[in-house]
Amino acid sequence: MGSSTYEWMLRHADTVAAETGAAWPYSQPTWVFSKRTLPTVPGADIRFVRGDVRPVHGAMRAAAGDRNIWIVGGGDLAGQFHDAGLLDEIIVQVGSVTLGRGKPLFPRQLTSPPLVLVSVRQVGTGFAELRYQVPSGAIAPAV
Numbered sequence: 001m002g003s004s005t006y007e008w009m010l011r012h013a014d015t016v017a018a019e020t021g022a023a024w025p026y027s028q029p030t031w032v033f034s035k036r037t038l039p040t041v042p043g044a045d046i047r048f049v050r051g052d053v054r055p056v057h058g059a060m061r062a063a064a065g066d067r068n069i070w071i072v073g074g075g076d077l078a079g080q081f082h083d084a085g086l087l088d089e090i091i092v093q094v095g096s097v098t099l100g101r102g103k104p105l106f107p108r109q110l111t112s113p114p115l116v117l118v119s120v121r122q123v124g125t126g127f128a129e130l131r132y133q134v135p136s137g138a139i140a141p142a143v
């Protein structure tokens, strides 16, 4: 995850704990991208990294084995993995807050070839989940 996402979790630790049972809900290792020095979470396996996503992806791959790697976001960080050909799937949950305002969720031009929509799922009464496959070889310029 990027540092904005990480700092959001630190600022909203009480909310996260109420919803998940723990202020830091992840047992798997987490890589946080930042050029700054950020506070850690006691007991959590958090690794601070910066720069090129490719060597970090190598470390993630080694830790994950044949399990999935989840790029939490934000969108530009996920886009950096896409630029390097390291994203195979994009899962977007659209909620009502998404409709009114915001910046591009995934700031890349995804036109040639386009993403392949493979499923649409309702999540409770709040979200629609769109699951896209990223065509192999797709490289999109940043917008």
Ligand SMILES: NC(=O)c1ccc[n+]([C@@H]2O[C@H](COP(=O)([O-])OP(=O)(O)OC[C@H]3O[C@@H](n4cnc5c(N)ncnc54)[C@H](OP(=O)(O)O)[C@@H]3O)[C@@H](O)[C@H]2O)c1
Pocket: 001, 002, 003, 004, 005, 006, 008, 033, 034, 035, 036, 049, 050, 051, 052, 053, 072, 073, 074, 075, 076, 077, 080
């Ligand atoms: N609802 C959800 O599921 C969900 C998921 C993800 C995010 N979010 C929210 O969406 C917003 C995303 O914010 P954001 O777009 O600012 O994204 P972000 O990816 O969380 O944070 C961006 C920051 O990450 C660091 N960064 C990114 N790439 C880097 C690299 N290659 N090397 C070093 N540092 C790098 C930079 O921070 P430094 O200035 O520290 O260097 C950059 O300013 C946040 O409010 C977050 O809470 C929501």
